[in-house]
Amino acid sequence: MLRLLTVLSFLLLSALPVRAEEVVAGLSQNRVSITATFVGSEILIFGAVKRDSPPPEDNPLEVVVVVEGPSAPITVRKKDKRFGIWVNTEAMELAAAPSFYAVASSAPLEQSVSTLDDLRHLISVERSIKISENPFNIDDPREFVDALIRIRQKSGLYKLLESSVTLQKDTLFETRVALPANLTEGEYRTRILLTRGGEVTSEYETVINVQKVGLERWIFNLAHEKPLIYGLLSLVIAIAAGWGASAAFRMILRN
């Protein structure tokens, strides 16, 4: 029995890649609260490489950090000139696209992760966008995915932060990922990967919780759960504020 276990564990161990290095990491905060004055937040992601044996000499150690917001289906529309004006013509529905996606690495990403490991661990943003159906009606679905990435990159939602992870003496690392103000609520999956020669050797995963709090939370919930009451309340508040402001203005004029 004991021998069998030994054999089994030996087999298991040899099947797995050699775990000579392990990543230990932390975040400056694992909760982001969206309040009325929220202007974005910067998360410091730091950690160290734990070793049982001296580091292998052959390939340099690289660190890749991936922060991924909640995914949702999305429609990408393309404009074309029709009758002299620019109108939406083609549309493509994507099954899922992350609302936020940041990849930070200690070297250029292509150098840090091989194509195979990118596919295996879903690291670059292209891998995290899912096309459900085979879009027969669209000539070039790739173009739509590229457009999505381009638009989200421009608004700061998708980021490729190459060479932004600082790695000291192959042991300590840190990076900062800025979360923009237009964040979607939800769990932001955060992964830290160690690679050598393009191969992922260790992975650590944690979650950043992004939530609306206080008045923002209350307003958002009311609007979605009791829309009629919310609508009426908006009107009452608007009229009261309007009346109040004009009364105040008249008082100021009189004095």
Place this chain on the structure above:
Amino acid sequence: MQIYLPIAEVSVNAFLLLGLGGIVGILSGMFGVGGGFLMTPLLFFIGIPPAVAVATEANQIVASSFSGVLAHLKRKTVDLRMGGVLLVGGLIGAALGVQLFNALKAIGQVDLLVKLSYVLFLGIIGSLMFVESLRALMKSRGGSVPKRRKHTWVHNLPFKMKFRTSGLYISVIPPILVGVLVGILAAIMGVGGGFIMVPAMIYLLGMPTKVVVGTSLFQIIFVTAFTTLLHATTNFTVDMGLAVLLLIGGVIGAQIGARIGVKLKAEQLRVLLAIMVLAVCGKLGLDLLIMPAELYELGAAGGH
């Protein structure tokens, strides 16, 4: 000071919103238009999602028109009976408009509908008003008083009603139709519809200019309130925080505008309004004609 808007889910400068509200409020007070036709495109430009801009603008117009109506009621320049008839049409129109809005949103053509409607209506109304008011301005300089009340086809329709404040005895069909049109526009463009209603009341119904502004504001309040509720319950796109910021600026602006408006002549007001309407129309028209920098856009999923 940046502020996060809970429904629009974007962060914008609070003073920018107050300032926009104030400027549009001044114009709204001067011309008796809700100002939505300026505010809605401005909100697009600062990055508010179009659906939120349209719905929230309706909410803001209610409040900014409210103080205007109070001022006009005090001066007895509101034809309540005419306002009521216009309102019946307006409610029907708003219900139709929200249906149309939601249907086009599902196929991704709502932006085009909104922009084309702007270009079409602002273009026609702006040029008509510009030519008319220039002519009136020339005549009043020449000393002759223009003849306003003419006997047109409007006066031959059935269901006549007496509108004492306006001094009219006309059929209710034209005001109801005007109301329906304004209601549709309120729902799909996020405007009060004053820029349609004011000229329609003057040129089509032949109402005296004095009561036109107050009466149109009276109708706008109820139609936009109804539109707000429809958008809030079907699209969840009314942003309370955005509305309050816009209208604090807007209400103060409207008070200033109403005082400026009293001092200016009706013809001068109309020339100014016409120029502004044409400017907005031109800008929106150019945006449709010039190739956009980004050919793709993102939309919420659901429906083709």
